[in-house]
Every structure is written in C-alpha cells, then in structure tokens.
Amino acid sequence: MADNALELRNIDMHYGYVRALDGIDIAVRQGEVLGLLGDNGAGKSTLLKVMSGAHQPTSGEIRVHGAEKTFGSPADATHSGIQMVYQDLALVDAQDIATNLNLGREILRRGPLGWLGFVDHKAQRRRSTAELEKLGVRTAAVTRPVEMLSGGQRQVVALARGATRVNGEQSGILLLDEPTAALGYEQTQQVQSLIRRLADQGVACVLVTHNLPLAMSVCDRIAVLNRGRKVADIPVAETENDHLVGWITGARASMFATASEAS
Template sequence: MDSPALELRGIDMHYGYVRALDTIDIEVRQGEVLGLLGDNGAGKSTLLKVMSGVHQPTAGEIRVHGTPATFASPADSTHAGIQMVYQDLALVDAQDISTNLNLGREILRKGPLGWLGFVDHKAQRRRSAAELEKLGVRTAAVTRPVEMLSGGQRQVVALARGATRVAGAERNGVLLLDEPTAALGYEQTQQVQALIRRLADQGVACILVTHNLPLAMAVCDRIAVLNRGRKVADVPVAETDNDQLVGWITGARPSMF
C-alpha cells in the first residue's frame, strides 16, 4: 500500500504551560477526504497550522508521501505540495479570477518586457480557463473581478487556486480547508461540496475542518475528532453517525483510544 500523502506522528504543541496538542497521530491518503471535527479550542486550527508550516510542533514527526519533512515556514509546506485555503479566502477583490488563480506563479511576457516583470495576462487567462475546465469548475468568466462574485463563487475560486497547485502532478498534494462553507447558503455549500469530491476523485488528499456535521457526513471518507488537544476518534464515515460524533465532540462519549 502507498504511503499516506501526509502523516503526522506524536505531534505535541505547547504554548508555555498550555498543551494545545497532545500526541496527535493523523494521516490522509491520496484521493481521501478527512474531516477534522471538534469544538472551539479543541486544537483543529493549531493542527492545521502545524500541517501548513505556520507553527512548528514542540515534538513529533511529519511525513509527506513517506518522506520525513520539516516545515520551518509556510513556504516549506507549499514546496512539499501542501496548500491551505483559509477561512477569509485571501483573495484580491479588485483583481480578476485569472489574476487570483495565478498569484505567486505569474506568467511573464517574453523578451525584454518579461525581464522587466510585465505579466502575460492572455497566457494566464488561457491557463486559468484550462485548469478550471480540468477541475470541472463552472464559474464566471476568468476576466471578472472577484469583488463582483457571490460568496459561493469566491469560495470556489479560493479552492480552485489551491487545487491547481496540488492536482495533476505524479504525486498529488494535500489541500487543507478551514471552514470552507461557514458563510455560505445551502446551494453554495452544495457547489463547494461537489468540488471537494471532484478533487478527491482526481487523487488530491483533502483535510476538511468544519462545524457542519451534515457536510462532513456527505463529503468525507473518514472523520477524526479532537477534544481538548487530544484525538478521541478516527473512524470511517460509514461506521459512525451524528450522535456518536456529537458525543466525541462534547466529551460525552469516551475516546476510542
């Protein structure tokens, strides 16, 4: 069996005398959607920051496709094929979809203008349209400014930007999603849910942090639950239900471990 796309073993995270993460073991494989659930303060955001290189763990080991990795910064995790989609989306509202999709990987014009840093916007639009088509994303024209998009369309653009950086390689990367549907209505949530599943079907490993239990049950293959910095459950979606998950989240149900 192939190694997990991302594997964390024995992860501890201390803030002074506060132990935010306590010996966390977690993994996600290519083509799998892992739901990461827990109440506020359970450690979900801290764990995402460890995975994305924002925080360095006090102890423990990180492996990417079986190879030990050390993330001293978000740039290190990005280089390893891990992309974070933040809750605030981090989009440039005044710029169009194409520009947002190509942030940090702009196509420069050929010749002297390229040497001076001039961007080839036509080439970027062609690449953006092709990548969105490959992802199965149907949104506004790539020339439309992000500020003119709906909440759901903005979320899809943010997801697509992360996905284009981790999908299609020999070894697909890992997409970290922090509450991607928190501010969306039902139809927009369904659109984002469908995109997450399409990404998984293309081999991308996804880790989804959410408070939306119906979304987690619908889109995830497996769910891990954190409670006060400890992992208390790790179970396939087909083998659990809402009542069990709520019990683990609140602490009313004993840990599996």
C-alpha cells in the first residue's frame, strides 16, 4: 500500500464558540484521489484551508510524507509540496498560458538583463510546452492569452500550473476546490481525465466537489463531512450514490458513530 502523502490527525477548528471541525482524522496516499464531500457548512472548505496553510487549526497534527509540519501560511504548505487550485482559478487573464504556468518561478534572461528582472519568454514557452506534454495536456498554444480560452481550457491551465509544482522528485499534494463547478459535460470530462493522469503519475489529489457522479468516477476513496465531523471514509468501490447522499444529509448514521449515537 502506498504511503500517506498527507495526513491530518484529530484536527479541531474553533471560531469562538463555533466548532467548524471536530476531531478530523483524514489521509490521502500518493497516487490517490480522495473525494471530500458534504453539504454547505459541513466543513469542507475549512478543512481544505487547513491543508493549504491558509488557516491554522486550533489543535491537531499535520504530517506530510510522515514528517510533522506546522503551517503558518500557504507559503509553508507550498514549501512542503502542497498546491491549492482555487475555484476562481487565480489566473492572469491578459497574460498567455506560458506566463501563467510560470508565475512565481519566472525564467530570467542571462546577463545584465536578467539582473534587472527581464524575463526570458522563449525559455518559459519551451518549458511550458514540455511540462504540458509530460502531463498529457492538449490545450491551446502556450502563446494564447488566457482571456481567449474556454472555461474548460482555463481550468486545465490552472490544474496544470499546480501539477507542475508538485510533480517533482517527491510527488506532492494537489488540493482542488470545485474544479468543475462552472463547466459543461465535455469540459468536465477533460478535467476529470487530467486528474486521473496526475494520480497515475504519483500525485496525491484531494477533490472537494458537490458533483457526485464526478466523485464516483474519478475518486479512489471518498470522505464525507457533516457539521464538522467525518461521518464516512470509504473506497468508492465499496459504496454507492444513495449511501453518500445519506451521509451528506445526515439520514444515514456515521460510520464512526458510537452505539448510543447510532441508536
């Protein structure tokens, strides 16, 4: 069995008297796609923010490839090999695909021009093309501005940008927040295929989604949150749509309920 790439142990998150997360234990292995499901207010976004370093938990432990970590900011999580792909994509519309793929890791020109901060755009385009080919991504030319792309193409660029940062010598963790929320069927299929290819290359993926068919088709395992607690954690092959809906709505008892709670 593959090692855990990311593991959270007994995570609590309090906002004053409100307990957003209550004793969450969750892990994702290298090369695995973990679906994170739950109704609005279940704690999915809060948990994702804890994973990405945007929020610091009230208590609990975070481990990356077995090493305990403390994230004071998203930059700390990034340095540990974790990348977050936000629902709003965070792309620069006026810039081309290559520039967006290289944001924060620009290739500077050699010599005095590089010292002055001039970017080597040709080198960035070559690197971007090679990285997209490695990921098996077929999209527009890397010189095309993002504002001219379709919704599916934009999502693929955002996913590819995250993937190029986590798919190094030690495969990292990619956190995906509703990646198909505004996409049609064909565009969703394109994004789904890319997620599976990333997992096949060893990337650990955590997918937050309300799309149950997507979760059932692309995920290896699904965890369900309800009012800040984990109520299910099960391989996709061992569950079905009705069970997931029951856990999400609370109509089905938690897999981890005590005898008194179950009754």
